[in-house]
Amino acid sequence: MVSEREYDVIVLGVGGMGSAAVYHLARRGVDVLGIERFDVPHAMGSSHGITRIIRRAYYEHPSYIPLIERAYDLWDDLAEETGRPVIHRTGSVDAAPPGNVVFEGSLRSCAEYDIPHEVLTGAELAERFPGYRLPEDYRALYQPDGGFVVPEQAIVGHVEAAGAAGGEVRARERVTGWEETADGGVRVETDRGTYRADRLVLAAGAWNSAFADELSGLAVPERQVLAWFQPETPATFRPENFPVWNVSVPEGRFYGLPIYDVPGFKLGKYHHRDEEVDPDDWNRDPEPEDERLLREFTAKYFPDAAGPTMRLATCMFTNSPDEHFILDTLTDHPQVAVGAGFSGHGFKFASAIGEILADLALDGTTDHPIDMFALDRFE
16 A cells, blocks of 8 residues: 655646646646556547647637647647657648538638638649548638647656656556545545645546536546548558548548558547447447448548558547536635546647646636636536
């Protein structure tokens, strides 16, 4: 058993958001402990998958733009500090029929924040990037600074840099619960021991609701499946020739990335089969229907990529009711900061979210514009 000891801050979960929070706290000289139930990194939640999209154009809401700008800077800082490249810039494409929010929202965000971009028709997109075969009348917003983040390397980089700054991380240790202490701090129980701290950060992804009743129904895990298909012409789909993308089509909203580390074109569908799950009891094995859904889309819109299956993998989205983030402190426990409900589009922001969670843990507030992510919007 690990003997009880005290910290300034404890972070529950050391995935994308938690590792960044531990890093930012450690860099501020805070005595911080990060506790991870699984490995560091691991493939049991949401912070894995080899590549994750990052893009400056943001159709979800223009309020995300200041956060993504800060995230870009912090990812580049982390790469410089650790020697681990984190962002690979390929360009990004947001495409849809005229009038669709994926294109119109991206265009609006670029106009509002003066983000360099180009507007292409479906035909012009295919001419420039031959892997795409969208309808000719579709509109595509191309943003040259988009690309992908490598999530496992990002987590390792944050953990290594946190350790160098004095932070501590314990993996394969399951938190069984926490409680407020008489002096307003927290006591955290695990399957290995007990720890005390002045502040607590909940960054446990799909498991966050188990540690805060206030998150019940507000951070709901969903089964997600990704596919990697081997293209007939691999060079067409390599990072130097193929931007990351978000596409809205009659079949739904899909996203994808170029070949990297796996010999295949990677894609997924938002809200894949609309399957809410218990994070401790769900089907982690991809099924034939999962592959069929993704293959049919690929054959129609990226036909040169619809070759043999190289890999299938599951992960979880954790969705808030409005699919925007939850960044706040708990109403009845202001010493507890929460990062939750990242709804399948959060990892690109992890470097900045770690900074925000550190602010909330230490000060209860932050200078970052996060009003739209407050818990009281659900009241």
